[in-house]
Amino acid sequence: MRPINRRPGPQILDFENYRDAFPELQSRLGPYCSYCERRIPTQLAVEHIQPKGLKRYEHLKGRWDNFLLGCVNCNGTKTDKDVALDKVFLPDRDNTFFAFTYTKDGQVLPSPNLNDDARRRIALHTLALTGLDKGPNEVMDENGKIVAIDRYNQRKEIWLVALESKEDLRDAPTPQMKRQIVRTAQGHGFFSIWMEAFADDAEMRRMLIDGFDRNGEFYGFPGTARDCFDPTGQPVSPRPHNGLDGGSKV
Numbered sequence: 394m395r396p397i398n399r400r401p402g403p404q405i406l407d408f409e410n411y412r413d414a415f416p417e418l419q420s421r422l423g424p425y426c427s428y429c430e431r432r433i434p435t436q437l438a439v440e441h442i443q444p445k446g447l448k449r450y451e452h453l454k455g456r457w458d459n460f461l462l463g464c465v466n467c468n469g470t471k472t473d474k475d476v477a478l479d480k481v482f483l484p485d486r487d488n489t490f491f492a493f494t495y496t497k498d499g500q501v502l503p504s505p506n507l508n509d510d511a512r513r514r515i516a517l518h519t520l521a522l523t524g525l526d527k528g529p530n531e532v533m534d535e536n537g538k539i540v541a542i543d544r545y546n547q548r549k550e551i552w553l554v555a556l557e558s559k560e561d562l563r564d565a566p567t568p569q570m571k572r573q574i575v576r577t578a579q580g581h582g583f584f585s586i587w588m589e590a591f592a593d594d595a596e597m598r599r600m601l602i603d604g605f606d607r608n609g610e611f612y613g614f615p616g617t618a619r620d621c622f623d624p625t626g627q628p629v630s631p632r633p634h635n636g637l638d639g640g641s642k643v
């Protein structure tokens with residue numbers, strides 16, 4: 394799960410209508426679901442970390458620090474379940490890249506980095522909350538080929554694209570190829586899968602984390618929390634505290 398930096402809100406007061414925060418959130422974080430990391434060009438929505446549907450969090454309905462971006466699958470699983478900030482890893486305040494691992498067969502699992510039961514439990518709870526622990530929902534097309542309609546199979550697909558890109562880079566290790574890979578990653582989403590695929594390539598990892606500017610345009614994943622990584626692209630844990638409640642658990 395990509396750790397993000399939402400930065401201070403664009404206005405001092407809470408939003409009257411939380412939907413008004415959407416353009417600014419998307420501009421700062423890119424069109425990616427904050428949980429499953431998919432690129433969602435349409436139908437991405439303002440996601441309330443602590444659900445607006447629960448009475449006790451009603452006062453956070455328009456609060457910038459309570460906003461992420463969520464897709465219908467993650468939102469639809471999370472719904473109005475209670476979220477205690479010390480019981481979930483959150484991409485705006487924890488180093489969620491450190492906390493999870495992505496396997497080539499499409500799974501998201503608690504990372505082996507977590508060497509204590511307490512934090513492993515938090516990781517499992519986070520995956521269950523958002524449905525990222527769900528397996529494939531097998532649907533075949535008319536030729537018997539699996540159609541990737543679920544997040545699991547979409548992760549598997551992107552793994553193939555990322556590994557193929559890595560092979561292309563091996564064959565043609567040029568700056569142009571490196572930039573093209575970052576553009577491809579940006580176009581597909583799934584930051585963590587790209588980072589895992591290039592785990593042994595510090596330069597590519599830094600490019601995925603930082604993005605790059607070219608002809609006045611930014612390419613990459615906007616809003617990635619750079620302070621969650623060291624100069625070689627390895628995750629730093631715990632995340633430096635950024636003043637948000639319950640953060641830096643990992």
Ligand SMILES: [Zn+2]
Nearest residue numbers: 426429464467
């Ligand atoms: Zn999602």
